[in-house]
Amino acid sequence: MKGVSFLIFSVLWLAMIAFSFHYQVEDDKKYAERVVFKQAEMFFKHLVQIRQWNSQHGGVYAPITVNTAPNPYLKVPNRDVSLPNGIQLTLINPAYMTRQLAELEENGSGIRFHITSLTPIRPENKADDWEAKALQAFAKGASFFTELTDIGGQPFYRYMGPLKLDSDCLKCHADQESEVGDIRGGISVSLPGEFIDDFVSDRVERLRKSHLLIAAVGLLALLIASWAQSKLSRRLTKAQSHLQLAYLDSLTLLPNRRYYDAFLRREWKRATRHHYPLSMIMIDIDFFKAYNDNLGHPEGDQCLRQVGRTLRRYFRRSGDLIARYGGEEFCVVAACDSMQIMQLAEILRMAVETMKLPHPDSNVSQYVTISLGVATLIPAENMECGDLLLHADQALYKAKHSGRNRVAKYQV
Numbered sequence: 001m002k003g004v005s006f007l008i009f010s011v012l013w014l015a016m017i018a019f020s021f022h023y024q025v026e027d028d029k030k031y032a033e034r035v036v037f038k039q040a041e042m043f044f045k046h047l048v049q050i051r052q053w054n055s056q057h058g059g060v061y062a063p064i065t066v067n068t069a070p071n072p073y074l075k076v077p078n079r080d081v082s083l084p085n086g087i088q089l090t091l092i093n094p095a096y097m098t099r100q101l102a103e104l105e106e107n108g109s110g111i112r113f114h115i116t117s118l119t120p121i122r123p124e125n126k127a128d129d130w131e132a133k134a135l136q137a138f139a140k141g142a143s144f145f146t147e148l149t150d151i152g153g154q155p156f157y158r159y160m161g162p163l164k165l166d167s168d169c170l171k172c173h174a175d176q177e178s179e180v181g182d183i184r185g186g187i188s189v190s191l192p193g194e195f196i197d198d199f200v201s202d203r204v205e206r207l208r209k210s211h212l213l214i215a216a217v218g219l220l221a222l223l224i225a226s227w228a229q230s231k232l233s234r235r236l237t238k239a240q241s242h243l244q245l246a247y248l249d250s251l252t253l254l255p256n257r258r259y260y261d262a263f264l265r266r267e268w269k270r271a272t273r274h275h276y277p278l279s280m281i282m283i284d285i286d287f288f289k290a291y292n293d294n295l296g297h298p299e300g301d302q303c304l305r306q307v308g309r310t311l312r313r314y315f316r317r318s319g320d321l322i323a324r325y326g327g328e329e330f331c332v333v334a335a336c337d338s339m340q341i342m343q344l345a346e347i348l349r350m351a352v353e354t355m356k357l358p359h360p361d362s363n364v365s366q367y368v369t370i371s372l373g374v375a376t377l378i379p380a381e382n383m384e385c386g387d388l389l390l391h392a393d394q395a396l397y398k399a400k401h402s403g404r405n406r407v408a409k410y411q412v
């Protein structure tokens with residue numbers, strides 16, 4: 001893994017961790033909200049049960065005190081009674097009881113609930129804007145209404161459920177034009193937002209720690225992988241350069257004799273299996289000894305490099321090979337017929353001649369030239385690849401002895 005890849009993977013990894021953190025925090029918040037609304041719903045249902053108990057008894061009597069004054073909106077016979085010992089009692093109906101409980105609850109736990117209706121008998125039971133919205137929703141068939149909203153600038157999780165008129169209710173509400181099953185109003189339950197703040201901040205802290213740990217472990221793993229990979233690639237590069245040294249001629253950077261031998265054997269076997277012709281060109285620089293003698297060995301090396309570069313330009317196909325055979329000799333192996341190899345040989349000869357590399361001591365040209373011996377065989381089981389080499393060598397001998405700077409073909 002190179003530096004850039006390591007950086008990209010690290011950024012991707014950290015982005016994934018950030019996404020996971022954000023997703024889980026949001027999910028936990030939603031979960032906490034669901035729990036709070038569920039609590040509010042249970043609170044509402046519990047209140048309804050208590051109210052039912054009260055209405056089943058037609059209300060309950062309690063001593064009249066400063067906090068429990070007779071309910072002026074309760075128009076029933078025997079609302080206030082006196083015990084023989086003189087104690088004054090007043091009837092507490094479900095609505096009155098709910099209001100009293102609401103006061104206790106708000107002062108105690110901070111949970112607020114409010115019995116309300118769109119047409120309240122008691123002005124204090126008037127619905128606030130949010131409750132009015134909920135009551136309108138009940139009128140359209142909603143069975144409950146929830147929202148995270150604010151009361152007096154403070155966040156509250158609010159739940160509201162409808163109150164339906166039953167036969168016990170009619171004992172007190174007989175004067176109203178209502179029937180059993182009608183929605184008489186509702187009770188809103190409001191839980192302070194701060195109820196879940198502690199839970200959420202605790203979860204966020206835990207998630208932050210676990211995500212930081214996972215991010216660090218991931219980065220460490222990436223770092224180790226990157227280090228291991230760069231070590232491996234260093235080894236590979238080293239092995240590759242050893243391999244190149246083993247198979248490349250260091251002067252011309254062409255494949256060397258060892259590579260050529262292996263290549264020829266492999267191509268020979270393949271051509272034998274598939275019965276197609278294999279051709280070879282042996283190439284030798286003309287009067288190279290004289291070139292060396294005249295210009296010096298370093299110039300001779302330079303000449304070999306230039307000839308090698310020029311010849312190499314014609315070999316792009318993976319099935320063809322040009323190699324430095326040894327000394328000032330080059331060798332070509334190609335999977336083609338005799339006509340094609342003759343054409344290629346002539347192209348190579350002209351390519352070297354048109355380099356116009358001055359040769360001060362050549363008998364055939366003022367420039368460096370080459371002689372080429374060409375041979376083609378369709379390999380068979382009873383032949384050897386050395387036969388092809390021998391034929392090409394004999395053709396080269398012919399080219400040399402018939403004047404140099406030419407192509408000669410092996411003739412049986």
Ligand SMILES: Nc1nc2c(ncn2[C@@H]2O[C@H](COP(=O)(O)OP(=O)(O)OP(=O)(O)O)[C@@H](O)[C@H]2O)c(=O)[nH]1
Pocket residue numbers: 251284285286287288289290292296297298299300301304326327328400404
């Ligand atoms: N500079 C240099 N010369 C080399 C290298 N390898 C072989 N030679 C020289 O190549 C020359 C080959 O000479 P010969 O085999 O006599 O052939 P020639 O002079 O080219 O004559 P013909 O091939 O008959 O045209 C020798 O002088 C070798 O020293 C090399 O790597 N560098």
